[in-house]
Amino acid sequence: MNHYTPAYKESWTGRKSEHKLYLHEKIECINLLNAQHLTKTGKSFGLLGYACDVGVKRNQGRVGARKGPEEIRKVLGKLPNHLLDATSVLDCGTVNCIGSSMENAQHELKACVIQLLKNNTFPIILGGGHDIAYGHFKGLKAYLGNTPSIGIINFDAHFDLRSNENGNNSGTPFYQIAADCKTEGTDFNYLCLGIRQDANDSTLFKTANQLGAHYIKNDEFTIQNIDTVLQKLAHFMGSVDYLYVTIDLDGFSSAFAPGVSAPSPMGFSPEIVLKALEAIINSKKLISIDFAELNPNYDIDNCTSKLAASLVHFLLHKITLS
DSSP: OTTEEOOOGGGOOOOOOSSOOBHHHHOEEOOTTSGGGGOOSSOEEEEEEEEOOHHHHHTTOOOOGGGHHHHHHHHHTTSBOOOOTTOEEEEEEEEEOOTTOHHHHHHHHHHHHHHHHHTTOEEEEEESSTTHHHHHHHHHHHHHOSSSOEEEEEEOSSOOOOOOTTOOOTTOHHHHHHHHHHHHTOOOEEEEEEEOGGGSOHHHHHHHHHTTOEEEETTTSSGGGHHHHHHHHHHHHTTOSEEEEEEEGGGBOTTTOOSBSSOOTTOBOHHHHHHHHHHHHHTTOEEEEEEEOBOGGGOSTTHHHHHHHHHHHHHHHHHHHO
16 A cells, blocks of 8 residues: 555544543554454444545646645544444544555555455545545445445535546546446446536536436525425435445535635535435445545635534444434
8 A cells, every 4th residue: 555654643632531531532543554453343433534636636626635634633633522432433544645646546545445344444534635436436336346236425516527538537536436337237326415506517417417316406405495305315315225425525605614625605504414414324324424625725714624523523423322
């Protein structure tokens, strides 16, 4: 793993207590090159960084997302720990993009995801550009095989279904996945929540419709429309065996997430995302999740890293305590 860096404890700081009241005291740092460290009893979560923004640069976006994983760790460690003692939260290190070799980083991300799943550890991948989704999904597919169906739920303002005819980037991951599904003879099960008409051109809507993608536009993905959102979400979840969730932080309103590659004041709110995540978790089909596009270079008062960390915190506790 030339692109892999083991976890180190210095990433985790915060208030000190005698009873592991804070997550930095709960976190165990491990090296994926030593697989025996993954052997745990009880529920196990594996945090893994994907430090890459080459895909963002290729997609003509603002670079800086490679710094995202460390910023999320810094904030997450300071949050309170309400988890059971038997629950393990592992920092499994970071996959780094060396130079412009995004595809190599995606390949190593795939290998790490497989390793986590083989050791009954729930992957929580911290990005990084949204090209994280291709490597992540490839790992899920390699682990599960072609028989179980995997539903992709993308919280995002963008379809990220751009053609990769001129190369792969942060805007092409789901187009690449759809192409792989066609080659393998499997269904492309894709639901995008929060699509903005002012952030996707007509060819992207055409591609989405041709591929049979499901989506809810941003003006409908609201807490006021929660019953309809949950109904459509339940229908999609009922059609697949497993769920992979990817959250692009640029889907949120810039009031909540200014530190992203493509900010928008017209994005969705955390409230509707939390309600949707709760339904997804309650389905018992969620197999992994990632967070993409945090760009600390443009963050304001750490708002976006705090949002990402709070979402991870919600996920950890909702899965284990519900």
